[in-house]
Amino acid sequence: MFGLFNINETEFTEETAILTSESNEEGIFTFENVPYGEYIIRELKPAEGYLPNEENYTVTISENKEIIEITIENDKIPELGTTATIDGKKEVGATEVFTLEDVVEYKHLVPGKEYTVKGVLMDKATGKELLIDGKKITSEATFIPDEPTGEVIVSFEFDARYINEETNIVVFESLYSEDKELAVHADLEDVGQNVTVKIPKIGTKASIDGKKEFTVNGDITIDDVVSYKHLTAGKEYTIKGVLMDKSTGKQFLVDGKEVCSEVTFTPETADGEVTVSFTFDGSVITKETEIVVFEAFYREGTEIAVHADIEDEGQNVTIHPQPEPEKPQTGDNSNLGFYIGLGSVAVGGLIAFLIIKFKKKDEDDE
Numbered sequence: 001m002f003g004l005f006n007i008n009e010t011e012f013t014e015e016t017a018i019l020t021s022e023s024n025e026e027g028i029f030t031f032e033n034v035p036y037g038e039y040i041i042r043e044l045k046p047a048e049g050y051l052p053n054e055e056n057y058t059v060t061i062s063e064n065k066e067i068i069e070i071t072i073e074n075d076k077i078p079e080l081g082t083t084a085t086i087d088g089k090k091e092v093g094a095t096e097v098f099t100l101e102d103v104v105e106y107k108h109l110v111p112g113k114e115y116t117v118k119g120v121l122m123d124k125a126t127g128k129e130l131l132i133d134g135k136k137i138t139s140e141a142t143f144i145p146d147e148p149t150g151e152v153i154v155s156f157e158f159d160a161r162y163i164n165e166e167t168n169i170v171v172f173e174s175l176y177s178e179d180k181e182l183a184v185h186a187d188l189e190d191v192g193q194n195v196t197v198k199i200p201k202i203g204t205k206a207s208i209d210g211k212k213e214f215t216v217n218g219d220i221t222i223d224d225v226v227s228y229k230h231l232t233a234g235k236e237y238t239i240k241g242v243l244m245d246k247s248t249g250k251q252f253l254v255d256g257k258e259v260c261s262e263v264t265f266t267p268e269t270a271d272g273e274v275t276v277s278f279t280f281d282g283s284v285i286t287k288e289t290e291i292v293v294f295e296a297f298y299r300e301g302t303e304i305a306v307h308a309d310i311e312d313e314g315q316n317v318t319i320h321p322q323p324e325p326e327k328p329q330t331g332d333n334s335n336l337g338f339y340i341g342l343g344s345v346a347v348g349g350l351i352a353f354l355i356i357k358f359k360k361k362d363e364d365d366e
Contacts, residue, residue: 001045002072004031007038007058014044023047036061043072050074051182076108080117080185083192084171091196093230093270094160094167095237095299100195102171104141104185105151116142116176119154124168124188132162160197161302167197198230200305205314206293215320216282222317224293227273228305231297238264238298241276246290246310254280282319289319 003017014020018039023029031041041057051074059068084102086092104117121130121137129136139156154173171193172186187193206224208214226239243252243259251258261278276295292315297305309315 001043002029003042003044004034005040005042007040009040012040012042012044017044020044034061041070041072043074046074049077051077075110078109078175078183079107080173080175080183081105081192082171082173082185082190084169084195086195090194091198092160093200093232094163094197095200095230095232095304096161096235097157097159100156100158100169100171102154102156102173102193103151104154104173105149106145106175106183107149109145109148109150111145111147113177114142114144115182116140117152117154117173118176119156119171119173121156121158122170122172122186122188124170124194127188130158130167130169132158161299161304163197164199166199169195169197200231200297201229202295202297202305202307203227203314204293204295204307204312206291206317208317208319212316213318213320216285216322218282219279220282220285220319221277221279222291222293224276224278224295224315225273226276226295226307227271228267228297229271231267231270231272233267233269235299236264236266238262239274239276239295240298241278241293241295243278243280244292244294244310246292246316249310252289252291254284282322285319285321287321290316291319292316 001014001020001022003012003014004019004021005012005017009016019031019034021029021031027047038058038060041059042055043053046052053072053074055072057070057072059070061068082102082104084100086098086100092098100121102119104119106115109115118140119138122128123130137156137158139154141152141154143152154171156171170188170190173184174181174186175183185193204224204226206222208220208222214220222243224241231237240262241260244250245252253259259278259280261276263274263276265274267274276293278293292310292312294308294315295306296303296308307315
């Protein structure tokens with residue numbers, strides 16, 4: 001629909017138009033029997049699937065039966081589609097400062113014209129903007145297409161270590177030209193716009209020589225097999241552990257010091273396991289002791305996962321002290337007769353020996 005307006009008109013609506021006309025199937029519209037004068041022709045409603053044309057076309061009618069031709073062009077409404085990934089993946093662990101790349105595919109743009117794609121990261125669960133350390137994550141890319149159809153990449157950097165629960169991130173994008181919004185792609189349910197950030201998880205199984213119970217016989221080494229999930233392959237991590245006394249809920253101490261250990265490693269896959277060993281002098285165990293291993297994962301000094309459950313049997317080992325050697329029993333008369341008899345035989349032998357000696361001497365004297 002188009003309107004014919006007075007040259008001084010500033011508000012362009014059907015109500016303020018002198019005449020209106022709709023284009024036919026061939027896109028032709030006409031105004032007839034227009035009095036002499038200067039006018040403005042302005043589009044009021046674009047055809048379906050096209051952007052509005054807000055340009056004013058000035059015409060002057062100065063002769064009888066004069067025919068003036070004008071051509072008004074409308075651009076098609078651009079179409080957007082997006083595919084979001086992090087390092088080419090749709091799932092990552094909350095361990096790094098990541099760069100999310102959203103490949104924005106477009107259609108129906110005007111070659112040689114400047115456009116800007118503006119995006120924001122959304123939390124699918126809440127339907128609101130994703131906040132990292134209290135701030136929303138936005139990005140934009142300005143480009144000039146060579147063809148009506150193509151793609152452009154919009155990148156978003158964010159620190160996933162601030163995310164403390166599994167989160168589905170959705171990328172919303174809008175296309176602008178000359179500060180006017182032309183198209184939007186904002187669908188929370190669109191899998192292409194979605195990536196998932198998973199929280200790293202760890203589990204531990206502690207043992208001594210493969211046993212859950214052990215009796216002291218020197219130095220003790222507790223091996224804790226730490227299983228992990230949702231790490232980032234190829235990145236360096238550190239596991240730090242400490243031994244806890246289950247009976248007190250406090251650190252297990254040897255000579256007044258905590259028993260700690262740590263291992264730095266680089267996983268080849270997101271899921272796997274690593275062993276952390278704790279060695280200490282077993283002589284400090286003087287009574288049955290239950291020891292629990294607490295472990296924490298770190299990435300570049302930031303704690304990203306903890307396993308510290310004092311009741312977890314997997315983290316628990318029981319250590320028994322070395323039994324004391326048996327001592328002779330006192331106050332027991334059961335063998336008294338045996339010892340008295342043995343003593344009597346010994347004394348009798350001594351007397352007999354003396355008598356024989358005396359007799360032999362007498363014989364020699366004679």
